[in-house]
Amino acid sequence: MTNDDFAEIAGVVRRRSGIVLTGDKAYLLETRLGPVLAKFGLASLGALGQRLKQRPDDVLERAVVEALTTHESSFFRDGKPFEHLARILPKLVSARAPGAALRIWSAACSTGQEPFSIAMLIADTLGPRPECRVEILATDISAEILTRARQGVFTQFEVQRGLPIRSLVKHFKQEGAKWRVSPELAAMVRFEERNLLNDLSAIGKFDAIFCRNVLIYFDAPTKTRVLDALSRRLMPEGVLYLGGAETVLGLTDRLVPVSGERGAYGISTQRAAA
Ligand SMILES: C[S@@+](CC[C@H](N)C(=O)[O-])C[C@H]1O[C@@H](n2cnc3c(N)ncnc32)[C@H](O)[C@@H]1O
Structure with a gap:
């Protein structure tokens, strides 16, 4: 994945959800986007970056955001x-x-x-x-x-x-x-x-x-x-x-x-x- 591919993926996430992914979060893309790549028949994160750049795709963008949101929670958190x-x-x-x-x-x-x-x-x-x-x-x-x-x-x-x-x-x-x-x-x-x-x-x-x-x-x-x-x-x-x-x-x-x-x-x- 090039810096441009990372910027493309992070840009989609930021525009759609507000979530900011800085360069030190590249590992998150590696660990979480595997199922999205498989589902959309994409060979690599680079291919995903290129696809997002080529044309808007609501379903793909939504899947990327879903995969990159963090859902940590607990009952009565912090009391x-x-x-x-x-x-x-x-x-x-x-x-x-x-x-x-x-x-x-x-x-x-x-x-x-x-x-x-x-x-x-x-x-x-x-x-x-x-x-x-x-x-x-x-x-x-x-x-x-x-x-x-x-x-x-x-x-x-x-x-x-x-x-x-x-x-x-x-x-x-x-x-x-x-x-x-x-x-x-x-x-x-x-x-x-x-x-x-x-x-x-x-x-x-x-x-x-x-x-x-x-x-x-x-x-x-x-x-x-x-x-x-x-x-x-x-x-x-x-x-x-x-x-x-x-x-x-x-x-x-x-x-x-x-x-x-x-x-x-x-x-x-x-x-x-x-
Ligand atoms: C870490 S969880 C927090 C859960 C709970 N509020 C708590 O404190 O335990 C963050 C949640 O925010 C959601 N989220 C992220 N961006 C959002 C947005 N733009 N609009 C609504 N929900 C969003 C995520 O999907 C995720 O479920």
């Missing part, structure tokens, strides 16, 4: 955002207009551990019959990963990462060597394919947004663009949760840290009306 959400849930519920649903968005949900953690937290905090409707929207750019997430089935290794044993027993059923989320939990989460770079206004506003461990893959202008778009999807009192290595500082003035809560952000009062 703190979920503890904070549990603490503010009663306030968010009582702030609802009569008849309005409580809406929470997992904006790069990967294999589903994040939205199902939110569903467990809500079921455990508000009880089986909450006083308002609850909607959890879980979205990701990867159609393949969403197919997996929708199944709500996790391996023993996955449930051992972050899921307390009492939550496993309460909310999952064992099926052979795997664990399936309960129908009640599954019914709380709706999965949709969405690209964070696209117009998101159709999905409405949310009381809480989890957009965790995806901005790290973007460059600064893309982070700013996505953060501004997310701020427009937040209710005035809503909270945005980012990953441990992510921040809004230096990227946007539409969002400000929630005092004393690492990784939690609210809409800046100066920008709330904008």
Whole structure:
């Protein structure tokens, strides 16, 4: 693969997903694109680079992006955002207009551990019959990963990462060597394919947004663009949760840290009306 071929492949990934692949990530292409080469009858990464250069091919480009997204996730990842959400849930519920649903968005949900953690937290905090409707929207750019997430089935290794044993027993059923989320939990989460770079206004506003461990893959202008778009999807009192290595500082003035809560952000009062 020449530098030009690498630049071609990385350019497609960046344009379609925002993910930046620097030269030191060439090994990722080597390790992950083998199945794509086989599927499309391409002999090498060089041949892939040439094909992408010759003509636009939506199906091929999509497959390249799918192969190069990273789906690492775990239940109740980092703990703190979920503890904070549990603490503010009663306030968010009582702030609802009569008849309005409580809406929470997992904006790069990967294999589903994040939205199902939110569903467990809500079921455990508000009880089986909450006083308002609850909607959890879980979205990701990867159609393949969403197919997996929708199944709500996790391996023993996955449930051992972050899921307390009492939550496993309460909310999952064992099926052979795997664990399936309960129908009640599954019914709380709706999965949709969405690209964070696209117009998101159709999905409405949310009381809480989890957009965790995806901005790290973007460059600064893309982070700013996505953060501004997310701020427009937040209710005035809503909270945005980012990953441990992510921040809004230096990227946007539409969002400000929630005092004393690492990784939690609210809409800046100066920008709330904008
Ligand atoms: C590392 S996982 C994070 C999963 C989960 N939020 C967590 O923190 O455990 C990153 C996810 O972001 C998704 N992703 C990457 N670029 C995206 C984009 N432009 N729009 C939506 N999702 C994207 C990937 O497909 C992947 O599933």
